[in-house]
Amino acid sequence: MFVASKAVALQRELGRFALIQPLELDRVEIVAGLDVGYRKSLGYAVALAYDVRNQREVCWVAVSSEVEIPYVPGLLAFREAPLMVAALKELVEQCTEIDVVMVNGHGLAHPRRAGIATHIGLALDMPSIGIAKKKLFGDLVEENGRVAIYVEKQKVGYVVEYRGAKTFVTVGHRVDPDTALELALRIWREGARFPEPIELADKVSKKVAKELG
C-alpha cells in the first residue's frame, strides 16, 4: 500500500541525486512529451515524440491502467510516473529513440527537489524537464526581463508568461535552467500554452481518455 510518510522520505533521498548540468542542444534531435489524461480512475498516459530539427510530431503511443494512488500535492510522481514510464518505454520500442523527456509537472521546483520530472529523469538516467501550469514550490525572482524560480538559493527554472498565462519550465535531471529554457523555446509555438511535445501530449491524452473508456 501507499504510505505518504515513506514516499516523502524516499523523495528526500532521490532529490540528492538530481544533476543540474549543461546539455548539448545541438545533439538533441527528438524530445518526448509525457502527460496523463483520465476518465474516472482510469489513467491514459501518452508519450509523444517530437522532432526538433523538422519541427514536427513523429509518433505517439498510449498505455492505460487503473490509477490507485490519490493525488496529493508534492507526491504526484507516485500517482503518475509509473504509467508515464511505461508509455515512454513503449514509445522507444515501437517508434523511436529519444534524447530528452519533457513531463507535465515540476522538476526541482519541489519541496524535496523531487518533482515528477526529476523522478522520471533519475529512473531512466536521461535529461528531463518539467513543464507546469501552476507553481508548487520555490521563490520567483525577476532577472533582467525574465522571472526565474529558485529553491534554496539555487536557480532551478524559469517562468514563461504570455498574455497573463504562466508556464513553469524547471530542471528535472541532467540539464541546467538556461538550457532547459532554450530548448523549450525552440519548440514552442507562438501563443501556445506549452512547448509542442507537452501541448500535443496533453491534447492526445485527453482525447484518448474521452474516446476510449
Add this chain to the structure above:
DNA sequence: GCGACAG
C-alpha cells in the same frame, strides 16, 4: 490560526 497546495 492562516495561506499554499504540480495533476
Add this chain to the structure above:
DNA sequence: ATCTTGTCGC
C-alpha cells in the same frame, strides 16, 4: 485531473 455547451467578448 474530471464532470460539461453554449456563450459573452476582444
